[in-house]
Amino acid sequence: MKGFRLILLSASVVIGAAILSRVEGAAPDTTLPGPFGPPSWDTLYPSKQRFLVLTQFASEAVLDRETGLVWMLTVPTGTWPWDGALASCRQQLVGNRRGWRLPSYEEMTTLLDPAYSNPALPHGNPFKNFQPTDIFWTATTEEPIPNDAYVVAIATATTYAIAPKTSSFRFWCVRGGQSTTNPF
Numbered sequence: 001m002k003g004f005r006l007i008l009l010s011a012s013v014v015i016g017a018a019i020l021s022r023v024e025g026a027a028p029d030t031t032l033p034g035p036f037g038p039p040s041w042d043t044l045y046p047s048k049q050r051f052l053v054l055t056q057f058a059s060e061a062v063l064d065r066e067t068g069l070v071w072m073l074t075v076p077t078g079t080w081p082w083d084g085a086l087a088s089c090r091q092q093l094v095g096n097r098r099g100w101r102l103p104s105y106e107e108m109t110t111l112l113d114p115a116y117s118n119p120a121l122p123h124g125n126p127f128k129n130f131q132p133t134d135i136f137w138t139a140t141t142e143e144p145i146p147n148d149a150y151v152v153a154i155a156t157a158t159t160y161a162i163a164p165k166t167s168s169f170r171f172w173c174v175r176g177g178q179s180t181t182n183p184f
Contacts, residue, residue, distance in 0.1 A: 045065055046124075050065050051127075054070065057096070060074065060095040064110070066110065069107060069174050069175070072173050072174075073126060073128060075129045076092075076172075078170070079169055080170075082167075086137075094173070100173035103138055103139060103174040104177075105140035107177055108136060108152045112159070114157035117157070118155050119131075119134075119155060120155065120157040130172075133154075135151050135170065136153075136169060137170070138152060149163065151163045
């Protein structure tokens with residue numbers, strides 16, 4: 001099983017490199033590390049440089065250059081219980097691509113910027129179809145309470161909450177990164 005995960009990680013790196021080489025407006029920017037180099041956890045990009053709408057995904061997905069994650073540009077409408085959100089992400093076809101999943105709590109919170117509120121997303125971000133007070137499911141289950149999962153409210157950047165998996169919240173799918181499936 002460990003060998004299988006390593007193969008997936010290698011494929012993710014290759015796919016990520018291909019994505020980084022073909023982003024919208026891919027003119028090299030000499031003020032940033034690499035033309036669209038690997039994720040840069042130690043660099044804070046301005047929104048217009050951090051988020052890149054990917055034309056090879058029919059401009060329906062956004063690359064976050066700080067994390068290397070690819071997010072849906074347009075957040076799906078409606079609310080779902082946790083298992084419905086997991087299944088909905090797995091079934092998404094965005095930019096003619098599959099492989100979407102519910103983000104972990106840690107991944108979802110990387111979108112938040114403590115300098116802003118309502119929403120606490122970086123100003124100038126390209127994302128569509130969300131309200132400042134929306135609450136989103138994450139794939140992260142609360143360890144001592146397997147019937148609960150973490151949610152993220154984008155109103156503030158100081159969010160830390162869990163909810164029963166039977167509750168209904170919005171979901172925002174991601175691609176790439178480290179996919180995990182909870183045993184609960």
